[in-house]
Amino acid sequence: MEEIEKVLSFIIEIEKLKDVHRKTKPVGLERFENSAEHSWHVCLSAMMLKDFANEPINIDRVIKMLLIHDLGEIDVGDTIIYASETEQLKSAEAEGIARILSILPSGKSDEFVELWCEFEAGETSDARYAKAIDRVPPLLHNLHGNGHSWRTHGVTQEQVLGLNSRIEQGSSELWQVIRKQLEAAFEQGILNKDL
Amino acid sequence: MEEIEKVLSFIIEIEKLKDVHRKTKPVGLERFENSAEHSWHVCLSAMMLKDFANEPINIDRVIKMLLIHDLGEIDVGDTIIYASETEQLKSAEAEGIARILSILPSGKSDEFVELWCEFEAGETSDARYAKAIDRVPPLLHNLHGNGHSWRTHGVTQEQVLGLNSRIEQGSSELWQVIRKQLEAAFEQGILNKDL
Numbered sequence: 350m351e352e353i354e355k356v357l358s359f360i361i362e363i364e365k366l367k368d369v370h371r372k373t374k375p376v377g378l379e380r381f382e383n384s385a386e387h388s389w390h391v392c393l394s395a396m397m398l399k400d401f402a403n404e405p406i407n408i409d410r411v412i413k414m415l416l417i418h419d420l421g422e423i424d425v426g427d428t429i430i431y432a433s434e435t436e437q438l439k440s441a442e443a444e445g446i447a448r449i450l451s452i453l454p455s456g457k458s459d460e461f462v463e464l465w466c467e468f469e470a471g472e473t474s475d476a477r478y479a480k481a482i483d484r485v486p487p488l489l490h491n492l493h494g495n496g497h498s499w500r501t502h503g504v505t506q507e508q509v510l511g512l513n514s515r516i517e518q519g520s521s522e523l524w525q526v527i528r529k530q531l532e533a534a535f536e537q538g539i540l541n542k543d544l
Numbered sequence: 545m546e547e548i549e550k551v552l553s554f555i556i557e558i559e560k561l562k563d564v565h566r567k568t569k570p571v572g573l574e575r576f577e578n579s580a581e582h583s584w585h586v587c588l589s590a591m592m593l594k595d596f597a598n599e600p601i602n603i604d605r606v607i608k609m610l611l612i613h614d615l616g617e618i619d620v621g622d623t624i625i626y627a628s629e630t631e632q633l634k635s636a637e638a639e640g641i642a643r644i645l646s647i648l649p650s651g652k653s654d655e656f657v658e659l660w661c662e663f664e665a666g667e668t669s670d671a672r673y674a675k676a677i678d679r680v681p682p683l684l685h686n687l688h689g690n691g692h693s694w695r696t697h698g699v700t701q702e703q704v705l706g707l708n709s710r711i712e713q714g715s716s717e718l719w720q721v722i723r724k725q726l727e728a729a730f731e732q733g734i735l736n737k738d739l
Contacts, residue, residue, distance in 0.1 A: 350720070352596075353721045354721060356589075356592045357680075357721070360585070360588070361688060364571045364572060364573070367570045375559045375562045376559045377560065378562060378563055382562070385581035386562045389561075389580050389581065389584035390555070390562075393612070394555050401547075401548060409607075413607075416587055416588050416607075485552075486555065489552065522548060526548045526549060527552075
């Protein structure tokens with residue numbers, strides 16, 4: 350009984366992720382996305398793109414990783430990836446995820462702390478694929494939303510191509526398709542100031 | 545390549561679930577929840593409560609079910625469960641899910657249409673557990689939010705206890721804990737008009 354009460358407290362605590370605002374707006378919406386709905390979106394994206402992964406992956410592990418990957422933001426907020434992933438920020442996020450998972454009954458959190466660390470390190474095939482897919486939705490938001498977040502944050506074509514090329518590490522076929530869409534959008538002036 | 549483009553179209557189409565508003569407000573927030581962030585929340589809830597399921601379940605299948613369970617709402621919207629689950633509504637939702645999944649490359653949608661039907665029918669142990677957990681977050685929203693949605697929709701104590709007792713079919717231990725919390729809240733007057 351006490352264990353269930355602890356899980357219910359955890360379920361209430363993670364509500365806060367619904368109030369962490371990201372830097373892009375979902376296609377067709379005038380508001381910024383929150384990290385909870387992003388987490389759902391990226392899980393479904395991973396599930397539907399799994400056959401295009403470069404390496405054999407365990408999609409069930411990938412989905413679990415992606416369900417929890419942003420929980421640390423409850424304590425530190427969301428930061429734009431182009432602003433660089435600093436050591437300080439990562440360590441604050443690690444503290445955040447440890448705090449939040451510690452609400453769970455004893456012994457239940459270790460698996461997820463490890464999964465989060467694996468995701469962050471990005472050195473296994475599951476983590477490489479998960480990190481690749483995590484880039485896709487915000488990129489589509491910009492591609493189908495007049496580059497709104499790139500423009501606001503002064504992100505250049507080179508930065509867009511450079512940072513998102515990590516998609517290639519998870520799925521080179523996917524990167525090929527997206528790179529082509531990006532280049533077409535650049536050609537049509539998506540990042541030109543006078544558009 | 546064409547297959548990937550189709551999946552990307554699907555990923556953009558399902559953004560619309562972020563604009564389907566539900567009837568409860570997340571704990572601590574003044575706005576209504578949307579069905580995308582709810583889907584994420586219920587997946588994590590299922591993952592963390594899995595050890596309390598009545599029957600052996602495959603949590604990976606449960607999570608997949610819950611990731612897609614509300615996609616049909618893109619076409620029909622969300623309706624409060626107390627307003628009864630009509631045949632007409634269910635069939636419109638079934639059409640919706642079929643339309644949305646048909647955006648995927650050919651052969652990729654069948655698995656998910658079947659999974660959705662299994663969830664809706666609620667006759668397997670995975671579906672029973674998934675449907676039980678789907679009730680938990682909105683119930684917590686009301687319990688920790690002064691019964692706001694119950695009050696707005698004139699839901700009685702008997703209706704709350706009656707409809708949510710389906711939690712028992714997925715996890716009787718969980719229902720025991722929640723029932724106790726509900727009864728305590730009723731005793732403290734959560735549904736009294738003059739509170």
